Amino acid sequence: MSFHRNERVCVISLDGVPGSLVEEAFASGRLAPLRALWAQGAAVPLRSTIPPISSVAWATYATGVAPGTHGIYGFVDRDPWTMRERLPTSWDLAAPTLWDRLGQVGGRAAVVNLPLTYPARPIVGWLVAGFPAPDLARAAYPEALARDLVKGGYVVDPDPALVAEPERFFAEVRRSLDCQRRVALRLVREDWNLFHFHIMVTDRVNHFFFRSRKPDGPQHRGFWAAYERVAEAVSEVVDALPEGTELLLLSDHGFADARWEVDLNAHLVEAGLLQLGDGGVGLSRVKPGSAAYSLTPGRVYLLRRGRERDGWIAPDDGDRWLARVEAALRELKVPDGAPAVADVLAGADVYRGPRASLGPDLVVLPVPGVELRGRWDGGPVFRPSPRQGGHTLDGAFLWTRGREAQPGTILDVPPTAWALLGLPVPGEFEGQPLVRP
Numbered sequence: 001m002s003f004h005r006n007e008r009v010c011v012i013s014l015d016g017v018p019g020s021l022v023e024e025a026f027a028s029g030r031l032a033p034l035r036a037l038w039a040q041g042a043a044v045p046l047r048s049t050i051p052p053i054s055s056v057a058w059a060t061y062a063t064g065v066a067p068g069t070h071g072i073y074g075f076v077d078r079d080p081w082t083m084r085e086r087l088p089t090s091w092d093l094a095a096p097t098l099w100d101r102l103g104q105v106g107g108r109a110a111v112v113n114l115p116l117t118y119p120a121r122p123i124v125g126w127l128v129a130g131f132p133a134p135d136l137a138r139a140a141y142p143e144a145l146a147r148d149l150v151k152g153g154y155v156v157d158p159d160p161a162l163v164a165e166p167e168r169f170f171a172e173v174r175r176s177l178d179c180q181r182r183v184a185l186r187l188v189r190e191d192w193n194l195f196h197f198h199i200m201v202t203d204r205v206n207h208f209f210f211r212s213r214k215p216d217g218p219q220h221r222g223f224w225a226a227y228e229r230v231a232e233a234v235s236e237v238v239d240a241l242p243e244g245t246e247l248l249l250l251s252d253h254g255f256a257d258a259r260w261e262v263d264l265n266a267h268l269v270e271a272g273l274l275q276l277g278d279g280g281v282g283l284s285r286v287k288p289g290s291a292a293y294s295l296t297p298g299r300v301y302l303l304r305r306g307r308e309r310d311g312w313i314a315p316d317d318g319d320r321w322l323a324r325v326e327a328a329l330r331e332l333k334v335p336d337g338a339p340a341v342a343d344v345l346a347g348a349d350v351y352r353g354p355r356a357s358l359g360p361d362l363v364v365l366p367v368p369g370v371e372l373r374g375r376w377d378g379g380p381v382f383r384p385s386p387r388q389g390g391h392t393l394d395g396a397f398l399w400t401r402g403r404e405a406q407p408g409t410i411l412d413v414p415p416t417a418w419a420l421l422g423l424p425v426p427g428e429f430e431g432q433p434l435v436r437p
């Protein structure tokens, strides 16, 4: 075994932070602690997953394999046979995690706040789960750590309902970040080989207050105060790292100003491809005879015979219906006449692997400024976006200390970490190392 116990890699992730936002902040004198660190390395663009959302991106990072193998396609998924929605958890990951793999070769990991790690599964090391984590008692491993979270009033994620009162929301952002920073500072002093500290509040602040990054934004001070605190937390954790630790910073998707929210189910209803019944909730409202339905963000499924309850589209007919639904999706325009859709991809082209059949038949990629939803309330196709920012496929970054990396995708980060740990890259990993060790 070529693994040396003294090899250490630290990964700090900033959810939804575009590389350009960081560089612009530095240029205007902000985020000084992060800027000092940034100068010790170099950043390259990193492409997100399809769809570009945190649960899929971080499941891909956590396993080194794509959705067709790990089986996670969103924060919400569906059971086609009962037509019920469900929330995937850490137990739905159909591939070993980096921390599982490390444990198998005699290494230890400490993982703080990464999405889709709840409930906390036993690992060789320490794990504090990230969003969504409804029960703190099951949000950490070992159990003593979970008891400390409960006792300390740990906040996993700021309550989005507080957004109506920005001061309270930003106070909660700060409280949540401080809880996570304290845990990270405690665990960083343990004896680990892979340390991962995830910061989620950046994604929350971006969704609700992205316009306030600009000087005329109403929450300009609150927005940047939250980012300054993030920069401090990152720099405190980095300062506590043992000498010689390899360091990566990254984000999982970009962000853009959101203008329109588009309900793809309402559009499918208008196009005569979906009928919603009056009874039931969510997905169960899909009426027999419908051709297609959508789950957030931009995942579209046919009512296939033998797969969906009431599915009737025969295998031979699948391509014809896919073409019809795709044509209806491509013609979507926002109310000012501009296209809403950048591309429609066939699931069969995007997803390969043992869990590919769980994925959507089509994936819609919106133009920047459009947020895709799969709602069930029979509302309008378009509404002005209630949120200020939305995810983008491009715009994320990977920063490496003292090294030059190549641009890549989030799938390339695990082999990069493995190369820096001096470990042979497992054949199951589907990406390539972006640095030479």
Ligand SMILES: [Zn+2]
Residues within 6 Å of the ligand: 016, 054, 203, 204, 207, 391
């Ligand atoms: Zn987000």
